Amino acid sequence: MRYCPACGTPLEARPHDGRPRPTCPACGFVYFADPKVAVAVLITDGGRVLLGRRGNEPGRGRWALPAGYVDRGEALEAAAAREAREELNVDVRVDRLVGLYSAAGDPVILAVYAATIVSGDPKAGDDLEAIGYFEVDRLPDLAFARDARIVREGASSVRTPTRRPSASW
Numbered sequence: 001m002r003y004c005p006a007c008g009t010p011l012e013a014r015p016h017d018g019r020p021r022p023t024c025p026a027c028g029f030v031y032f033a034d035p036k037v038a039v040a041v042l043i044t045d046g047g048r049v050l051l052g053r054r055g056n057e058p059g060r061g062r063w064a065l066p067a068g069y070v071d072r073g074e075a076l077e078a079a080a081a082r083e084a085r086e087e088l089n090v091d092v093r094v095d096r097l098v099g100l101y102s103a104a105g106d107p108v109i110l111a112v113y114a115a116t117i118v119s120g121d122p123k124a125g126d127d128l129e130a131i132g133y134f135e136v137d138r139l140p141d142l143a144f145a146r147d148a149r150i151v152r153e154g155a156s157s158v159r160t161p162t163r164r165p166s167a168s169w
């Protein structure tokens with residue numbers, strides 16, 4: 001934001017609550033940049049996790065958990081289900097929150113949900129070039145370093161296979 005939304009004066013960086021923030025020298029408006037919220041979907045099958053190869057920057061050509069931004073007014077669980085539909089072409093049941101992930105200097109707060117496919121076979125949808133299941137301890141080249149930690153933490157607590165072969169019964 002470069003101009004004051006109240007009076008149109010160019011904003012200047014001035015210290016406020018301990019850090020420089022865009023401030024209007026005319027009327028005193030202070031712009032507080034909000035974090036962005038994104039959701040990622042952790043779908044496991046036995047010891048494997050479903051990842052997508054990204055078609056866009058950042059991380060184009062590398063693998064990541066299916067993820068996207070939450071719309072204003074959208075419930076996190078609904079956003080997780082929507083991302084699964086858009087990126088994987090499946091309907092999921094959102095099972096539980098795996099965790100919230102944030103880092104100093106990163107504007108994005110990521111909420112990760114474990115989910116189970118209830119209908120459809122995953123196919124690469126919006127923004128993905130391919131999808132695949134990977135062993136948790138043999139992940140491919142990841143777009144985001146934190147995904148490795150998320151998968152480790154998430155998969156170790158989501159040991160229930162989503163679709164175990166049922167040949168024996």
Ligand SMILES: [Zn+2]
Pocket residue numbers: 004005006007008009024025026027028029
């Ligand atoms: Zn102003």
